Amino acid sequence: MPSLRIAIVHDWYTIYTGSERVVEQMLVLFPEADLFSLVDFLPEPQRAFLKGKQVKTSFIQKLPFAHYQHRKYLILMPLAIEQLDLSAYDLVISSSHAIAKGVLTGPEQLHISYIHSPIRYAWDMQHEYLVDSGIEKGIRVWMARILLHYLRIWDSHTVNSIDALAANSRFIARRIWKIYRREARVIYPPVAVHRFKVRSDKENYYLAASRLVPYKKMGLILDAFVDMPDRKLVIIGDGPELPRLRAKAPKNVQLLGYQPDEVLAEYLSNARAFIFAAKEDFGILPVEAQACGTPVIAYGRGGVTESVEDLTKPEPTGIFFDDQTVTALQQAILEFEKNSTNISPDACRKNAERFSQERFRSEFREFVNEQILNATCLSLRNA
Numbered sequence: 001m002p003s004l005r006i007a008i009v010h011d012w013y014t015i016y017t018g019s020e021r022v023v024e025q026m027l028v029l030f031p032e033a034d035l036f037s038l039v040d041f042l043p044e045p046q047r048a049f050l051k052g053k054q055v056k057t058s059f060i061q062k063l064p065f066a067h068y069q070h071r072k073y074l075i076l077m078p079l080a081i082e083q084l085d086l087s088a089y090d091l092v093i094s095s096s097h098a099i100a101k102g103v104l105t106g107p108e109q110l111h112i113s114y115i116h117s118p119i120r121y122a123w124d125m126q127h128e129y130l131v132d133s134g135i136e137k138g139i140r141v142w143m144a145r146i147l148l149h150y151l152r153i154w155d156s157h158t159v160n161s162i163d164a165l166a167a168n169s170r171f172i173a174r175r176i177w178k179i180y181r182r183e184a185r186v187i188y189p190p191v192a193v194h195r196f197k198v199r200s201d202k203e204n205y206y207l208a209a210s211r212l213v214p215y216k217k218m219g220l221i222l223d224a225f226v227d228m229p230d231r232k233l234v235i236i237g238d239g240p241e242l243p244r245l246r247a248k249a250p251k252n253v254q255l256l257g258y259q260p261d262e263v264l265a266e267y268l269s270n271a272r273a274f275i276f277a278a279k280e281d282f283g284i285l286p287v288e289a290q291a292c293g294t295p296v297i298a299y300g301r302g303g304v305t306e307s308v309e310d311l312t313k314p315e316p317t318g319i320f321f322d323d324q325t326v327t328a329l330q331q332a333i334l335e336f337e338k339n340s341t342n343i344s345p346d347a348c349r350k351n352a353e354r355f356s357q358e359r360f361r362s363e364f365r366e367f368v369n370e371q372i373l374n375a376t377c378l379s380l381r382n383a
Contacts, residue, residue: 004372006033007089009081011100012070013037013055016046017211018189018284019116022168023095024049025190025360026114029368030093036084038077038099039070058083075147078102078154091372094162097281102158110375112368114166114187117281118179122151156180164371166364169282169303185367188306190360191287193352195261198293199269200345205232206297206333207271209264209285210278212239217277217299217324219245224329226250231333234271236264268292273336276304277324283307290317291352293345297332299324307355311339315347 008030010023027033031051040055058080060066060073073080077099086092086103090110094100097116105111159165159180167173167184176184206225210216218235222245225233229252235245238258246255259267265288268274274289275297282303286296290308298304300320308318319339321332336343 004090005088006030006091006093007036007086008033009036009084009086009092009094009096009100009103011038011096011098013040013042013050014070016042016049018282019095019097020046020049021192021284022114022116022189022360025357026093026095026364027051027053029361029365033093034089036086036103038080039066041067041070056084074151078151091368093368101162102154105161110164110371111162112164112166112371113162114168114364115172115176115184116168116189117172118175119151119155122148122155123179124175163375164367166367169306171303171306172281187360187363187367188355189282189284190357191284191291191352191355193287193291193349193356196265196288196291196352197269198291198345198349200293202272202294203270205234205271206273206275207234207236207267207289207294208275208277209236209267210276212237212241212245214241215278216241220277220324220326220329221275222249222253224326224333225253227326228252228330228333233275234267236267265292268294273297273318273333273340275329275333277329278302279324280304286318287352287355290348293348295319295336295340295343295348297321297329297336307351309347309351311342315350316343317348317351318343 008023008026035053035055037055038058039061040057060076060080063073081099081102082104084103086105092105092109092111094103094113096113098119101113159182165176165182165184166187167176168189170186173184173186176182208218208221212218218241225231233253235255236259249255268289269292271294273295276283276286277299279299279302286298286304287307289296296308296318298308298318298320300322309316310320319332319336321328
């Protein structure tokens, strides 16, 4: 690859989750890249993947309460991302689920954007977002609607300056086409499959794990087990929903709160099945469960339909349910129990290996090299 000055722009660094794992692998490919973001409040134990690099942040970093409430500054984020000075770089790679793709670049710069999702709460999930946030009546709902209206206009405009788009699933590629009318190369996120060990002698509990926020539908999963007292559910994760879930959890449901990666991996490995009720862009945890040889029971919408093989496939790895309702999930659990012998741990592991870190690096490197070649050819033709 030619010697290029490279910048990687990410929305915000506050926790090490799926999108940060993408940045981690980008840094393996481009260790010389400089890092930019709206804010950087990553706690020290989670910063190792940045390899000691300093993140250059926007003015939001220094605003009051930004450490805990950076999302409250949504109205300022388009302005803030545009103030990051990237003029010294030949190649700009944005990792964007909200604002990062809106950085300003010039005609001599190549901007490649890896889209985790168009801004969910501004587009097709606006109504769900307002309800989940308790913004349904009065002046607050109208202020929120006006803000999101202008955010959609800004978001639509920014895509015009991006030279090439990659999406983290076919589901997101379709959303990108619907919203922006742009084609996107599908490059699935990296999963550290090698960290997980297959266990075939499963224990008698179901597992659900995620950040405990409304759209993850952890309350729905808990409610399904209220009427199934002979089955055990373990929930791992922290978030604003935790007190409410603990208050209504029956005896057969255990909430463990936040657990370190090694503990989560142990529970994934031992679980009878992993339950996933959210409509996600991709969903790394279902792949991690399969890497442990653990089947997945999932809501059959979004990116998970691309990472889990249902019972119609030659080597199934899970079961889908069609509605985000307690009844539909309960029926899926019963269906799984009737067909569990048809889902082998080896098939789950084999399917998970399609999403390895090595595969991501190979595909993303090829995509970037292709765009650099195209840009070089174009500049020669215009010389």
